Amino acid sequence: MIETKKHYDIPEEDVFLSGHFACPGCGEALAVRYVLNTMGPDTIAVVPPSCISIISGAQPYSSMKIPVYQTTLEASAASAAGIKRALIRQGKDHVNVLALAGDGGTYDIGFQALSGAAERNEDFVYVCLDNEGYMNTGAQKSGASPHLVNTAFTPGGKPTVKKNVVEIMAAHGIPYVATATTGFPDDLARKVAKARDMKGLRFIVVLTPCLAGWGVKDDEGVKVSRLAVDTGMWPLYEVEYGTKYTINRGPQGVPVMEYLKLQSRYRHLTPEMADELQRETDRAWELLQARATCVVSVSNAEPIP
Amino acid sequence: MSAQQTPVPTAWTTGWTTVFDTGTWRSQLPVHMWRPAPCFVSCPLGNEIPLWIRSITGGSEEDYKAAWDKVVENDPFPAIIGRVCHHPCETDCNRQALEQPVAINSLEQYLGDLALEKGWTLPPAGESQGKKVAVVGGGPAGLSCAYQLRRFGYDVTIFEARDTVGGLLKFGIPEYRLPQTVADAEIKRVLDLGIEVKAGEAIDTADKLEALRKSYDAVFLAIGAQKAKRLPYLGDDARILIGLDFLEDVSRGKDPVLGDKVAVIGGGSAAMDVARTLRRLGKTVQLIALEGRNELPAQEDEILEALEEGVSLFDGAMVASLDTSKPLMELSCKKVLLDKEALAKGEIKPIPLEGSDFKLEAHQIIVTIGQDPTLDGFDTVVATEGGMIKTNGGPAANVPGIFAGGDVATMDRYVSRAIGQGKEAARAIAAYLGHPEIVPLPDYTLDDAVARNEINPFYFPIAAREERGHTAVTKRLRSFADVKIGYSEGQALSEADRCMSCGTCVECDNCYIFCSDMAVKKAPEKEEHYIILEQYCKGCGLCAAECPRGCIIMKQESK
Numbered sequence: 001m002i003e004t005k006k007h008y009d010i011p012e013e014d015v016f017l018s019g020h021f022a023c024p025g026c027g028e029a030l031a032v033r034y035v036l037n038t039m040g041p042d043t044i045a046v047v048p049p050s051c052i053s054i055i056s057g058a059q060p061y062s063s064m065k066i067p068v069y070q071t072t073l074e075a076s077a078a079s080a081a082g083i084k085r086a087l088i089r090q091g092k093d094h095v096n097v098l099a100l101a102g103d104g105g106t107y108d109i110g111f112q113a114l115s116g117a118a119e120r121n122e123d124f125v126y127v128c129l130d131n132e133g134y135m136n137t138g139a140q141k142s143g144a145s146p147h148l149v150n151t152a153f154t155p156g157g158k159p160t161v162k163k164n165v166v167e168i169m170a171a172h173g174i175p176y177v178a179t180a181t182t183g184f185p186d187d188l189a190r191k192v193a194k195a196r197d198m199k200g201l202r203f204i205v206v207l208t209p210c211l212a213g214w215g216v217k218d219d220e221g222v223k224v225s226r227l228a229v230d231t232g233m234w235p236l237y238e239v240e241y242g243t244k245y246t247i248n249r250g251p252q253g254v255p256v257m258e259y260l261k262l263q264s265r266y267r268h269l270t271p272e273m274a275d276e277l278q279r280e281t282d283r284a285w286e287l288l289q290a291r292a293t294c295v296v297s298v299s300n301a302e303p304i305p
Numbered sequence: 306m307s308a309q310q311t312p313v314p315t316a317w318t319t320g321w322t323t324v325f326d327t328g329t330w331r332s333q334l335p336v337h338m339w340r341p342a343p344c345f346v347s348c349p350l351g352n353e354i355p356l357w358i359r360s361i362t363g364g365s366e367e368d369y370k371a372a373w374d375k376v377v378e379n380d381p382f383p384a385i386i387g388r389v390c391h392h393p394c395e396t397d398c399n400r401q402a403l404e405q406p407v408a409i410n411s412l413e414q415y416l417g418d419l420a421l422e423k424g425w426t427l428p429p430a431g432e433s434q435g436k437k438v439a440v441v442g443g444g445p446a447g448l449s450c451a452y453q454l455r456r457f458g459y460d461v462t463i464f465e466a467r468d469t470v471g472g473l474l475k476f477g478i479p480e481y482r483l484p485q486t487v488a489d490a491e492i493k494r495v496l497d498l499g500i501e502v503k504a505g506e507a508i509d510t511a512d513k514l515e516a517l518r519k520s521y522d523a524v525f526l527a528i529g530a531q532k533a534k535r536l537p538y539l540g541d542d543a544r545i546l547i548g549l550d551f552l553e554d555v556s557r558g559k560d561p562v563l564g565d566k567v568a569v570i571g572g573g574s575a576a577m578d579v580a581r582t583l584r585r586l587g588k589t590v591q592l593i594a595l596e597g598r599n600e601l602p603a604q605e606d607e608i609l610e611a612l613e614e615g616v617s618l619f620d621g622a623m624v625a626s627l628d629t630s631k632p633l634m635e636l637s638c639k640k641v642l643l644d645k646e647a648l649a650k651g652e653i654k655p656i657p658l659e660g661s662d663f664k665l666e667a668h669q670i671i672v673t674i675g676q677d678p679t680l681d682g683f684d685t686v687v688a689t690e691g692g693m694i695k696t697n698g699g700p701a702a703n704v705p706g707i708f709a710g711g712d713v714a715t716m717d718r719y720v721s722r723a724i725g726q727g728k729e730a731a732r733a734i735a736a737y738l739g740h741p742e743i744v745p746l747p748d749y750t751l752d753d754a755v756a757r758n759e760i761n762p763f764y765f766p767i768a769a770r771e772e773r774g775h776t777a778v779t780k781r782l783r784s785f786a787d788v789k790i791g792y793s794e795g796q797a798l799s800e801a802d803r804c805m806s807c808g809t810c811v812e813c814d815n816c817y818i819f820c821s822d823m824a825v826k827k828a829p830e831k832e833e834h835y836i837i838l839e840q841y842c843k844g845c846g847l848c849a850a851e852c853p854r855g856c857i858i859m860k861q862e863s864k
Contacts, residue, residue: 006764008818018823018841019322024330025845029821063322185818219846222819226763 010189012037020063022055025218027208027225028129029055030182035100035127035206036064038192043096044087046080048073048110050102051136051210052129076101077113081122088123096196097124103144104134106205107163114203118172121200127192128165128205135213139265146233147280148273150265157268161280165205166239173242175200181207181234183225187248191238207234215264227259232285233277237292245292256281327822331844333859335816335825337833340808340855343754344394344409349725350379350386351746354394354409355809361412361801370425373416377427379728380413381452382445382491384421385474387414388483388789390721391604399807402757405770407804414773414789415797421490430498431458436738439464439521441508444472445720446527446711448495449727450734455498457735457742462521463500466507470496472529473720476553477575479582480785485556511682518686523706523734526687526694527727530676530712536570539670542629548579548673555582564668565589568636570624571673572601577608579673580616585785590616591665595641595655597621610788613778619665623655627670636665678713700730701737708734755807759855764813771800810834810856816848 015036022029028051036043045068047053053070057063071079080099087095101110106128114126133151134140141151141158144165148157170177175198180188188206195202207228209221216224228234232251239245256278260266269277313319344354353375360372376383390410398406419425438454440447443465451461463470474488496502508514508528517524533547546561548571554561565588569580572594583590592611594601598620601608612618621640628635640661647654677692687702687709688695693716694702694709702709710726712718736743774790781788792800812834817825824842825835849857 007813008815010818016823017321017323018838019325019327020822021322021325021327022821024843025847026821030819033821033823057318057322060317060319061322061324062318062320065321068318218844219850222847222851223763 008186010034010186012189013040015039015041015043015065017063017065019061020055021058022051023212025211025221026051026055027182027210027221028052028131030185030221031127031129031180031188031206031208032100034182034185034189035098035192036066038189039096039098039125039196041066042094043098044069044083046071046076046083046097046099048076048101048105049136050105050129051131052100052102054136073105073109075113076105076110077117077122077126080124080126081117081120084122084124099124099126101126101128102134102136103128103130103132104142106130107143107165114169115172118169118174118201118203121174123199123201125192125195125202125204128203129208130165130205131208131210131213132162133210133213135210139210139213146277148266148269148277150268157273166237169203169205170239170242172201174203176202176204176238176240177242178204178238179207179234179236180204181225181228181236182209183222183227183229184236184249187236213265215267216262220262224259224262227254227262230254231256231259232281233259235285235288237288245288245294247288247292250289251281251285326840328824328838328840328842331842331862333844333846333861334839334842335837335844335846335848335857336860337810337816337835337837337857339810339833340858341749341754342807342809343397343399343751344407344807346749346751346754347393347397349393349719349721350728351725352376352379352394355804355806357416358407358409358412358801358804359806359809359811361416361797362804364798366423369416369419370423373420373425374428376413376416380724381427381449381495382417382474382724383413384417384487385483385491386721386724387411387417387791388487388787389478391719397751397754399755399757399760400765400803400805402760403762403765404767408770408772408800411771411773411789411792412797412800415792417491418487418791421487427452427494427498428456430455433460434458434738434740436460436522437462438523438525438734438738439517440525440527441514441517442472442527442529442711442713443467443470443502443504444527444529444711444723445474446529446723446727446730447472447525448474448492449724450525450527450710450731451500451727452495452498453728453731454734455500457731457740459522459735459738461500463502464506464508464517465502465504466509466528468504470502470504473723476556477549477578478720479552479578480556481581481585481781481788482578484787509679509681511685514683514686518704518706522738523708525700525727525730525734526683526702526707526709526713527711527723527730528678528713530678530718532677532679533672534675534677536624536672536674539624539627539672540629542627542634544629544634544669546669546671548575548671549676551579551671552582555586561586563588564633566591566633566667568593568624568665568667568670569673570594570670571675572596572603572620573673573675574603574607575675576673577603577611577616579671581607581611581614583671584611584614584616584782587782591619591667592616593619593622593624593636593638593665595621595623595653596643600643610775614781615778622663623657624670625657625662633666633668634670636667636670638663638665676712680713700726700733706737708737755855760805760807761851761853764815764853765805768799768803770803771796805854807854808856809854811854813853815851815853816857819847819851821845821847 076099084097141153143163147161230252236248357372357375392410395406437460641655644654710730711723824838
């Protein structure tokens with residue numbers, strides 16, 4: 001269980017640089033800081049089209065002091081897998097490969113490559129920076145957009161629920177799957193470090209509030225991120241080998257409305273819709289707890305041969 | 306393949322984004338700054354409370370000594386003030402946004418008692434300025450002024466009408482609230498700085514005051530308010546006594562001859578002191594106050610403790626007439642309401658309620674309804690106003706070289722206020738005498754202080770306030786033992802930890818941690834602890850929002 005911190009102490013390498021082009025107060029840039037500065041300089045990053053490709057620098061300038069390969073939107077996982085295999089062949093197994101993709105490039109367009117890489121248990125870290133939509137192109141709906149949210153494609157509220165990418169990835173039985181968010185930077189950095197030091201496909205999905213796309217004040221991204229966790233809409237947890245669940249921080253008894261009301265993308269919600277989201281959140285939390293306490297007869301946390 | 310060099314493909318990186326001035330996007334810039342905490346603003350002594358509480362959290366004797374050193378810069382009597390202060394600091398504490406105020410008063414008592422136990426000494430007197438000041442009156446205001454003047458390097462003589470200095474601290478506050486050993490030890494520590502005391506020398510005529518003015522470079526008048534208010538319509542039966550005289554007699558060990566049933570008239574702290582002292586002497590006490598239960602001027606904890614001790618409270622009541630013909634006097638009383646319009650103007654105007662008459666009996670009546678200064682003759686030397694010495698809003702009287710403070714100059718009659726005024730007077734006197742190091746202190750108001758909504762509650766988990774222990778009522782009634790039991794070290798540490806340090810940066814690094822532009826740099830050597838890299842800061846304000854304690858403000862910029 002993560003407690004509130006009086007003092008964050010997060011070890012960082014000097015990889016992510018100032019002068020990048022993220023919006024003021026950007027949650028994604030904050031996440032990139034802790035992902036890159038934890039992965040360290042011995043890393044090659046793969047970035048598909050996304051906000052991250054903007055943040056990583058306007059050519060020919062880079063904000064990341066590591067090699068970055070900008071690949072196609074479909075191919076982050078395939079590119080990362082290929083780069084890692086080439087490194088192994090060259091005897092440079094110590095170099096980390098990191099795919100940094102948005103939710104569109106993960107949940108939707110890049111998904112077949114990711115699922116294939118997971119099935120083959122390719123050896124790299126995949127971090128999805130999830131801002132719940134195609135924010136780079138005007139806040140269109142993605143598979144990560146939550147139920148009832150207003151996007152450019154769903155003006156009355158998205159009729160379907162957010163794809164549960166954590167469970168999908170965990171179902172592949174890969175060594176490590178985790179959720180994180182920018183309001184808990186020490187938890188994020190710890191998970192990245194843990195993933196970095198493991199082998200096989202490691203997948204972390206980081207909820208990164210998009211101030212412009214969500215309609216959040218410039219200085220409230222971190223508060224919104226924390227409320228996502230404390231309302232139970234984004235519980236922080238880890239799944240190892242598809243079976244071993246660890247819940248880091250669940251809902252703290254804060255109603256989901258406290259989270260929703262800080263975002264203009266939920267401005268249209270009726271009380272009935274808000275109640276529905278509360279019920280869904282409660283049910284999802286119950287389900288997650290049930291999964292976390294489920295005991296299987298075969299040994300947990302072991303790779304399935 | 307030829308050996309000729311392949312040109313760099315255009316898609317390759319040739320430089321870093323650090324060359325870009327993303328700071329030009331900005332319309333506001335964060336500024337780290339110290340800001341006054343509300344406790345500091347409302348402290349009558351000007352004590353910078355978050356600073357010394359933070360020292361306590363260090364947890365070693367050295368840390369406690371550092372905290373105490375900080376306290377005694379403004380208050381030479383932490384063990385006294387830690388017991389008797391009305392603590393407006395706690396009333397204004399921002400922690401109330403979460404649960405309850407920090408128990409600042411209890412922490413001060415802890416430091417004060419520890420200092421006495423360890424024998425810590427006050428910083429020595431300052432380098433001699435070659436000038437001398439007369440302090441008239443050795444009560445809290447006079448002692449505080451003398452202490453600060455010694456620190457500034459002036460020679461000080463206290464003229465005290467009684468046989469010993471201390472004033473209210475020695476003869477007004479009962480033993481169970483302020484043990485004499487504590488008061489004596491803290492007063493001695495101040496006098497040991499080399500303050501001359503002329504006890505038994507009342508300065509009570511214009512001639513004596515003029516003489517002082519001639520032989521000293523400055524005079525501080527802190528003669529208090531010695532003339533008790535009376536209720537003439539009750540007559541002058543010998544069984545009608547005055548509260549302060551009674552308290553002084555008891556503190557001097559005299560056994561006042563009293564019957565079993567005593568009526569006390571008054572609703573302030575002194576009336577509570579009289580009533581509770583009587584309970585300890587085994588008397589039945591009836592306390593009659595004009596104000597209603599929630600309007601009593603006494604401190605709430607004093608009222609509660611008095612009720613616990615069995616004082617019968619007749620609030621919102623007055624004695625209409627008195628029959629003194631029998632040994633047991635008969636008091637005819639009426640319930641009253643206070644006129645609200647008059648109250649708004651600071652006047653007390655009781656309106657009797659028809660048909661609310663009731664009778665009480667008492668062997669003695671002790672009137673404790675306040676005091677006025679005795680200014681006989683002084684008004685030919687200094688201007689007076691409303692029965693007090695007229696000052697310029699600060700401590701200076703209308704005659705150069707004469708200053709006044711404490712009860713003789715204010716209706717704001719709290720011990721802490723008197724000590725604070727003594728300090729202010731010492732500073733004004735030093736400035737008047739041309740001391741080289743005096744700079745005016747900023748005069749903050751609560752509007753300048755860190756507000757409750759500037760505290761980020763996420764960083765302060767709910768933590769219950771540590772309360773001082775209370776001596777059991779049965780034990781209290783058998784003796785004059787200290788009512789409040791001071792903190793243990795563990796209690797002090799856990800309570801100090803509750804202080805949110807409003808407006809004082811504790812280098813928590815949140816501003817550094819939450820900057821997505823890496824535009825906040827740690828700079829432990831600098832007073833504000835951080836540097837904002839203006840080249841990169843985009844002005845989002847996240848650092849200010851995530852500062853737990855309101856130490857960062859966003860300054861608007863125009864380009």
